[in-house]
Amino acid sequence: MAAAMKPEAKYWTYDAMWxxxxxxxxxxxxxxxxEVAGKSRQGRDLALCILTDRRRGAPESKPGSFVDxxxxxGEVTGNAVAMYWMGDILASAQDPDxxxxxxxxxxxxxxxxxxxxxxxETYLTTPMRLRSxxxxxxxxxxxxGFVPDDVNGDGLILTIxxxxxxxxxxADVQDARLMVPREPDDTAADGPFYHLYPEGRIDRRHMAGxxxxxxxTGPTRRMGQDFNRNFPIRWAGEDGQPGAGPYPLSEPExxxxxxxxxxxxxxxxxxxxxxxxxxxxxxxSVGDDTTLGLEDLGYYxxxxxxxxxxxxxxxxxxxxxxxxxFEKTVLMxxxxxxxxxxxQGILGFTLEIWDLARHAGARGYAEFGRRHLMGLPAxxxxxxxxxxxxxxxxxxxxxxxxxxxxxxxxxxxxxxIGGLEPKFLVQNPPPALxxxxxARVASFLSGxxxxxxxxxVGGYVVEALSERTFRIAVEAVNAGFLPTSATARGRxxxxxxxxxGRIDGARVVSGMSPAVxxxxxxxxxxxxxxxxxxxxxxxxxxxxxxxxxxxxxxEGGRAGQAVLALPLxxxxxxxxxxxx
Numbered sequence: 001m002a003a004a005m006k007p008e009a010k011y012w013t014y015d016a017m018w019x020x021x022x023x024x025x026x027x028x029x030x031x032x033x034x035e036v037a038g039k040s041r042q043g044r045d046l047a048l049c050i051l052t053d054r055r056r057g058a059p060e061s062k063p064g065s066f067v068d069x070x071x072x073x074g075e076v077t078g079n080a081v082a083m084y085w086m087g088d089i090l091a092s093a094q095d096p097d098x099x100x101x102x103x104x105x106x107x108x109x110x111x112x113x114x115x116x117x118x119x120x121e122t123y124l125t126t127p128m129r130l131r132s133x134x135x136x137x138x139x140x141x142x143x144x145g146f147v148p149d150d151v152n153g154d155g156l157i158l159t160i161x162x163x164x165x166x167x168x169x170x171a172d173v174q175d176a177r178l179m180v181p182r183e184p185d186d187t188a189a190d191g192p193f194y195h196l197y198p199e200g201r202i203d204r205r206h207m208a209g210x211x212x213x214x215x216x217t218g219p220t221r222r223m224g225q226d227f228n229r230n231f232p233i234r235w236a237g238e239d240g241q242p243g244a245g246p247y248p249l250s251e252p253e254x255x256x257x258x259x260x261x262x263x264x265x266x267x268x269x270x271x272x273x274x275x276x277x278x279x280x281x282x283x284x285s286v287g288d289d290t291t292l293g294l295e296d297l298g299y300y301x302x303x304x305x306x307x308x309x310x311x312x313x314x315x316x317x318x319x320x321x322x323x324x325x326f327e328k329t330v331l332m333x334x335x336x337x338x339x340x341x342x343x344q345g346i347l348g349f350t351l352e353i354w355d356l357a358r359h360a361g362a363r364g365y366a367e368f369g370r371r372h373l374m375g376l377p378a379x380x381x382x383x384x385x386x387x388x389x390x391x392x393x394x395x396x397x398x399x400x401x402x403x404x405x406x407x408x409x410x411x412x413x414x415x416x417i418g419g420l421e422p423k424f425l426v427q428n429p430p431p432a433l434x435x436x437x438x439a440r441v442a443s444f445l446s447g448x449x450x451x452x453x454x455x456x457v458g459g460y461v462v463e464a465l466s467e468r469t470f471r472i473a474v475e476a477v478n479a480g481f482l483p484t485s486a487t488a489r490g491r492x493x494x495x496x497x498x499x500x501g502r503i504d505g506a507r508v509v510s511g512m513s514p515a516v517x518x519x520x521x522x523x524x525x526x527x528x529x530x531x532x533x534x535x536x537x538x539x540x541x542x543x544x545x546x547x548x549x550x551x552x553x554x555e556g557g558r559a560g561q562a563v564l565a566l567p568l569x570x571x572x573x574x575x576x577x578x579x580x
Contacts, residue, residue: 345490
C-alpha cells in the first residue's frame with residue numbers, strides 16, 4: 001500500500017480552511033462529514049468535523065473524543081494543528097493497520113478546527129491583535145482611551161518606547177534593544193528611561209473640556225471579549241473577570257462548543273488547543289492535586305505522562321502552572337476545560353502549543369510555573385530575554401526583531417517603534433517550525449483518543465435446554481483505559497447512562513432485556529484486583545427457532561456499542577477474536 005501523504009502544516013484563512021474541509025469530505029466520504037454547527041457574530045460558519053470509518057459503524061456507536069481550536073483569535077497554531085491532525089488521520093487511515101486506521105475503525109473524532117472564526121480572520125489579514133472577537137465589548141460603542149493601531153503603516157502592531165525621566169524601563173546593559181525594568185534606586189545617571197506602550201493612538205472622543213487621556217491609562221478594551229471565560233463554570237461576570245461576557249454562553253461561538261458536546265454523549269475526552277507555552281494543562285484548577293479524587297488524578301497523571309512521551313511537552317495541572325503557592329480561590333473562571341470536566345465528567349485538557357523560551361534555552365512557565373517566573377529577579381529575566389533574542393535572530397535572521405525606528409507620533413511626539421516579531425514568533429511558531437509543533441501535538445491527540453473507554457464482546461455461551469429453549473450468557477468488556485463513565489466524576493454526576501445489554505430476535509423467558517450492568521472500569525484503574533470490574537456477564541433464557549439468529553447489543557456510558565450475532569444452536573463456549 002502506498003505511503004500516506006505528509007499532511008500540510010500552514011496557517012489557514014477562513015476560505016482556504018473551508019475549501020480544504022470540503023475537498024477532504026469529497027475525497028474521504030466514508031471517513032469524514034463536515035457539519036455547520038453554528039454561526040459567528042459576523043455570520044461565518046463554524047465547522048464541526050466528524051471523523052470515523054462509517055463502514056465500521058455509525059459515529060455515535062463508538063467512543064468519542066472532542067477537540068476544539070483557536071478559541072482565542074491570535075492563537076492560530078491551534079487551528080493549524082487541528083487541520084494537520086485531521087489530514088494526517090484521513091490519509092493514514094487508508095492503511096487499516098496504521099494508528100489512524102485503527103483509530104477511525106473503533107473511535108469517533110469530533111473537531112471544531114476554529115472557534116474565534118471572526119477574530120482569527122482579523123488577526124491573519126490585518127495588523128490587529130485581539131483576544132477573541134472583533135465585536136465591541138464591553139462597551140456598546142467606542143470610548144475614549146488608547147487604542148492599538150498600526151500608526152506607522154508597516155503592517156504590524158509592535159511596541160512604542162518613549163524616552164522619559166519618569167519611565168519605568170531602561171535598555172539592557174548587554175543589548176540595548178532589550179527593555180528591562182528600572183531598578184528601584186536608579187537615578188538620572190542610570191538612564192535614559194522609557195515608557196513602553198503597545199503601538200496605537202489616543203482616541204479623545206467624549207473628552208472635550210476634560211483632561212486628555214494618555215497611553216498610561218492602558219488600551220481601551222473595545223474588543224475585550226474572552227471566549228474562554230464565557231462558560232458556565234464559576235462564571236465571574238465582567239466585574240470579576242474581564243472578558244467574561246454578559247452571561248454564560250452569551251456568544252454563539254461558545255454555545256457551539258457546548259451544544260456540540262452535549263449533543264454527542266459518547267464524548268469521553270476533550271482537548272482545547274491554545275498557544276503558547278509548550279504545556280499540557282490538566283485538572284485541577286481550584287487547588288493542588290489533593291482537591292482531585294484519587295481515581296481521576298490517576299487518569300490525569302497517566303494520560304499526562306503519555307502526552308509528555310508523545311509530544312515532548314510538559315504536563316502540569318492548571319493550578320501548578322499558574323497559581324501554585326498563592327492564595328487564590330478562582331483560577332481562570334469560566335474556562336472550557338473546567339466546564340468539560342466539572343459539569344460533564346469528561347477528561348478535559350488545555351494544550352498550550354509552542355514554547356519560544358524553551359527553544360531558546362530560557363525558562364518557560366511550562367516547566368517552572370508562571371508565578372515562579374514572575375518572581376524572578378530582574379537580572380535573571382534579562383538573561384532569559386537575551387537568550388530568546390539570540391535564538392530568534394539565529395533562527396529567523398532579520399525577521400526576528402524589528403529595530404527601534406524613530407517616528408513622529410501624531411499624539412505622543414517623538415517615539416521609537418520596534419520589538420520582537422509578535423504574531424509568528426512570540427504567540428505562534430514561525431512558519432518554518434510549524435510542522436514540528438503540529439506533529440508533536442497531533443501525536444498526543446491520537447494517543448488521548450485511543451485512551452477512551454471501548455465496549456467489546458468477550459466470551460459467550462449458548463446452551464440448548466430443550467428443542468426451542470436456549471440459555472445464552474455473554475460477557476461485556478471495557479477494552480479502553482478510561483472507565484465507561486470516562487471519569488469518576490462522570491459516574492458521580494449521573495449524566496451518563498450505565499452499560500446495558502439487550503437481546504433481540506427471540507422471546508426472553510428468563511432475565512431482563514435490557515439488563516443493567518452498571519459502569520465498567522478500564523484498564524487504567526489502579527489497585528489490587530483492578531480489571532475485575534472491566535467485565536460483566538449478562539444471562540438470558542430465550543425461546544426461538546433452532547438455527548435462527550439472535551443479536552446481543554451492549555451500549556451505554558461513553559464507550560460506544562458492541563454487537564454480537566449468535567445462532568440458536570448448541571455452542572459450548574466462544575470468544576470474539578481480539579477481545580481481552
